[in-house]
Amino acid sequence: MKNQQNINEIKTNSLFPQDQEMGFTLYNLEDVLGNNREVTVQPSRNDFYQVAWVSSGNGITVVDGKNYHYGPNTVFIVQPGQVMYIAHDEGTCGTSICFNESFLMDDTHKENLLLKYNILDAAYAQPFYQLSSVAAPIIRDLIEDIRTESVQPPSAFGHRRALQYLFQLILIIVQRSIPNFVGLTMDITNPNHALYIRFRHLLEEHFKDGWSVWQYAESLAVSEKALASAVRTTANSTPAAIVKERVLTEACRLLQYSDQSIFSIALELGGMDQSNFNKFFRTGTGFTPAEYRKRMQTKS
Secondary structure (H helix, E strand, O other), X not given: OOOOOOOEEEOHHHHOOOOOOOOEEEEEHHHHHHHOHHHHOOOEEEOXXXXXXXXXXXXXXXXXXXXXXXXXXXXXXXXXXXXXXXXEEEEEXXXXXXXXXXXXXXXXXXXXXXXXXXHHOOOOOOOEEEOOOOHHHHHHHHHHHXXXXXXXXXXXXXXXXHHHHHHHHHHHHHHHOOOOOOOOOOOOOOHHHXXXXXXXXXXXXXXXXXXXXXXXXXXXXXXHHHHHHXXXXXXXXXXXXXXXXXXXXXHHHHHHHOOOOHHHHHHHOOOOOHHHXXXXXXXXXXXXXXXXXXXHHHHO
């Protein structure tokens, strides 16, 4: 684990400075790791999605405190808000595709295509997937097609749609290649599943605001009973438990990777006072915030 410091926040407007509306770009991993090594070895998090394909080389990436060893034909997916850094790198080459939520909006049907791909579910997706020998060359060819299309002018006929379709094919191939996907199998035609996913997305926007379950239900234009039924049916949990889990995850990230005071973290996460935050954190982890922070420091 890295020593405590402020987490490097990488924002959409710095990544897509010239085309906020498109919200899509790609980089060579070797360029990112070579030219920005001082950044990649420090804990950072994005407010956009990142899908990277490692074509050769190997290394270790740390995501939310867990080490993941990668090698050739590995795909790793980083969700907005996850804290990551490169702990070790040996000749890593490949492609990093970065996009924001607006890129996967289907303007024709007013549909958020993020809801279709379980591997982009922040709650249940794992960061790394090893591709099969069959899937890897398909992904390689699709990335080359994206590179070819990406140099077209934004005004070119069907440019955005072509990039969307090519990228969706990558997501489909990756998800199909996972023999035992760990996570919930979502079907957006199922009303309970669709409501649950909308709830999860809304939670990402407001988990720091101290919203009650009633406020989430109101914003989703459903009753608390309907929301509770959707969460129970889909995830065998409750809305309150899901909210607490998300706040706890963020608390662990900040205690482990930032130098913020416990008082400041409590205030950031819903305006809790330090006493209530201590109780909340200890109930969820078995440690006080101070004990958890010290434990993480000892592991570094």
